[in-house]
Amino acid sequence: xxxxxxxxxxxxxxxxxxxxxxxxxxxxxxxxxxxxxxxxxxxxxxxxxxxxxxxxxxxxxxxxxxxxxxxxxxxxxxxxxxxxxxxxxxxxxxxxxxxxxxxxxxxxxxxxxxxxxxxxxxxxxxxxxxxxxxxxxxxxxxxxxxxxxxxxxxxxxxxxxxxxxxxxxxxxxxxxxxxxxxxxxxxxxxxxxxxxxxxxxxxxxxxxxxxxxxxxxxxxxxxxxxxxxxxxxxxxxxxxxxxxxxxxxxxxxxxxxxxxxxxxxxxxxxxxxxxxxxxxxxxxxxxxxxxxxxxxxxxxxxxxxxxxxxxxxxxxxxxxxxxxxxxxxxxxxxxxxxxxxxxxxxxxxxxxxxxxxxxxxxxxxxxxxxxxxxxxx
Amino acid sequence: xxxxxxxxxxxxxxxxxxxxxxxxxxxxxxxxxxxxxxxxxxxxxxxxxxxxxxxxxxxxxxxxxxxxxxxxxxxxxxxxxxxxxxxxxxxxxxxxxxxxxxxxxxxxxxxxxxxxxxxxxxxxxxxxxxxxxxxxxxxxxxxxxxxxxxxxxxxxxxxxxxxxxxxxxxxxxxxxxxxxxxxxxxxxxxxxxxxxxxxxxxxxxxxxxxxxxxxxxxxxxxxxxxxxxxxxxxx
Numbered sequence: 313x314x315x316x317x318x319x320x321x322x323x324x325x326x327x328x329x330x331x332x333x334x335x336x337x338x339x340x341x342x343x344x345x346x347x348x349x350x351x352x353x354x355x356x357x358x359x360x361x362x363x364x365x366x367x368x369x370x371x372x373x374x375x376x377x378x379x380x381x382x383x384x385x386x387x388x389x390x391x392x393x394x395x396x397x398x399x400x401x402x403x404x405x406x407x408x409x410x411x412x413x414x415x416x417x418x419x420x421x422x423x424x425x426x427x428x429x430x431x432x433x434x435x436x437x438x439x440x441x442x443x444x445x446x447x448x449x450x451x452x453x454x455x456x457x458x459x460x461x462x463x464x465x466x467x468x469x470x471x472x473x474x475x476x477x478x479x480x481x482x483x484x485x486x487x488x489x490x491x492x493x494x495x496x497x498x499x500x501x502x503x504x505x506x507x508x509x510x511x512x513x514x515x516x517x518x519x520x521x522x523x524x525x526x527x528x529x530x531x532x533x534x535x536x537x538x539x540x541x542x543x544x545x546x547x548x549x550x551x552x553x554x555x556x557x558x559x560x561x562x563x564x565x566x567x568x569x570x571x572x573x574x575x576x577x578x579x580x581x582x583x584x585x586x587x588x589x590x591x592x593x594x595x596x597x598x599x600x601x602x603x604x605x606x607x608x609x610x611x612x613x614x615x616x617x618x619x620x621x622x623x624x625x626x627x628x629x630x631x632x633x634x635x636x637x638x639x640x641x642x643x644x645x646x647x648x649x650x651x652x653x654x655x656x657x658x659x660x661x662x663x664x665x666x667x668x669x670x671x672x673x674x675x676x677x678x679x680x681x682x683x684x685x686x687x688x689x
Numbered sequence: 690x691x692x693x694x695x696x697x698x699x700x701x702x703x704x705x706x707x708x709x710x711x712x713x714x715x716x717x718x719x720x721x722x723x724x725x726x727x728x729x730x731x732x733x734x735x736x737x738x739x740x741x742x743x744x745x746x747x748x749x750x751x752x753x754x755x756x757x758x759x760x761x762x763x764x765x766x767x768x769x770x771x772x773x774x775x776x777x778x779x780x781x782x783x784x785x786x787x788x789x790x791x792x793x794x795x796x797x798x799x800x801x802x803x804x805x806x807x808x809x810x811x812x813x814x815x816x817x818x819x820x821x822x823x824x825x826x827x828x829x830x831x832x833x834x835x836x837x838x839x840x841x842x843x844x845x846x847x848x849x850x851x852x853x854x855x856x857x858x859x860x861x862x863x864x865x866x867x868x869x870x871x872x873x874x875x876x877x878x879x880x881x882x883x884x885x886x887x888x889x890x891x892x893x894x895x896x897x898x899x900x901x902x903x904x905x906x907x908x909x910x911x912x913x914x915x916x917x918x919x920x921x922x923x924x
Contacts, residue, residue: 313798313801313802315807316787316790316794316798316801319789319790319794320787320789320790322789323789323790324789595787597783597785598785598787601779601781601785601787602798602802603746603770604744604746604773604779605773605774605777605779605798605799605802606770606771606773606774606775606777606799606802606803607770607774607802608767608770608771611802683746683747684746685741685746685747687746687779687781687785687858688737688740688741688746688781688782688858689737
């Protein structure tokens with residue numbers, strides 16, 4: 313009877329297409345929007361992931377990674393003095409202005425790495441060597457800088473020169489870095505040179521990066537450092553989630569994405585639930601005939617559940633397939649942001665299962681109430 | 690000889706309180722093995738209700754129904770459903786063929802409900818369709834068949850699992866005279882066996898002479914049983 317159920321479904325082409333279309337659209341909407349939301353959250357945490365230090369020390373009032381509340385240089389020594397800190401290095405992060413050879417400007421995210429260790433260096437060099445940062449006026453640019461400069465007609469390559477706050481910067485390497493929320497390119501240099509490039513201020517130290525001593529977890533060391541007055545430490549994971557949550561709480565991003573996701577669910581329930589209800593309703597007379605002929609409720613329930621979950625499975629597959637295709641296309645262009653962790657397809661699957669269960673339940677309720685004698689009326 | 694079906698003082702009501710309506714008011718009848726029994730009567734006299742309680746698709750309030758020595762009132766709903774699945778074939782007024790299934794798929798449904806494998810069920814159903822004269826239409830959908838051909842598919846569906854009782858509700862109501870005649874001839878030829886029984890509820894006086902006996906109903910009662918249908922002339 314299950315094959316009969318599938319044949320009844322497939323051959324009612326209009327409703328089958330409507331059901332698949334509704335669930336595909338619902339899955340696509342939820343999967344794509346949730347992935348773009350996750351991608352956006354990844355952009356907001358780009359600095360944390362690009363640097364990748366285990367423990368981050370910042371001003372006690374700094375709420376997230378993109379909120380720069382500079383520290384005094386002496387804080388570095390205070391942190392180094394905390395038991396359990398294997399080593400601690402300074403990090404400069406700031407938005408500066410680069411002036412290109414044609415006179416145009418480009419905002420950049422300047423990152424100053426510890427001169428001795430290059431802690432927080434880019435994970436992947438596309439061209440050049442990180443060690444060349446020790447050369448005079450040397451900087452590394454990321455792939456976003458190459459793209460942005462290209463749009464302005466400048467082919468950025470090793471040896472290219474531009475200015476950062478009227479000081480010469482010479483490209484010695486091109487690296488790959490996760491794109492930042494505002495889309496400014498990352499320009500890496502040494503900490504000391506970054507302070508020269510940056511506009512002078514009383515406090516210039518943005519973060520202190522800490523490595524826990526052997527045998528201690530980042531969490532333990534972070535808790536010890538946080539006891540220092542005026543300082544706060546967070547592990548990489550903590551800072552990642554604090555940053556994500558800050559954007560969720562303080563911006564309209566989750567509301568706009570959440571609205572679309574809810575719309576997707578409503579469309580799914582509305583279109584698919586209603587179409588499936590109509591499908592069952594149209595077949596009610598035949599299902600009553602089945603009942604009269606001796607079909608028991610478990611058989612009819614299995615038929616309806618199979619129909620509901622089959623369209624759910626196909627719609628989910630197509631929707632997530634389209635989402636993945638969208639992701640592949642946009643990842644090549646690097647925007648809009650797109651990140652699909654396993655939780656996204658799982659979330660969409662749960663919603664689709666809910667929609668299918670809801671649709672099937674409505675149908676089953678109708679069938680359960682159906683008297684087989686209705687076929688004689 | 691024991692009757693195939695015995696209905697004794699069956700009462701069936703619908704609604705409650707002042708709205709309570711008696712559809713069957715202590716109805717009694719017997720159907721014999723090898724017999725084509727017709728139940729006739731005006732609209733609303735309780736024919737279809739009687740048919741429904743006989744085949745167990747509708748519960749009755751009181752009385753007793755025995756089908757092939759099984760007392761329906763002592764059986765659970767599940768047991769009645771299983772009994773119906775195995776022992777009863779149905780022919781409905783509107784055929785109730787599933788429009789998205791081919792003739793052979795429609796005819797194989799009772800076998801599938803009885804746990805047969807699809808391939809075997811369709812093979813048997815195709816043979817029955819061939820016997821009723823539409824072997825060349827097994828892959829046609831109901832909307833590609835004439836009314837008479839659809840009724841033949843419905844007859845095949847009713848017979849494919851070799852039921853002992855075939856229940857027909859107005860089998861000729863949607864057919865022209867020629868198709869109606871053919872349907873009855875087919876039913877008599879294929880459905881009627883010494884160990885089987887066919888019950889037809891009908892309004893169609895053109896087919897009365899095919900019956901072995903006619904039960905006449907009015908207002909929830911059996912008002913007459915006619916042993917000689919060929920000489921029966923309904924008022």
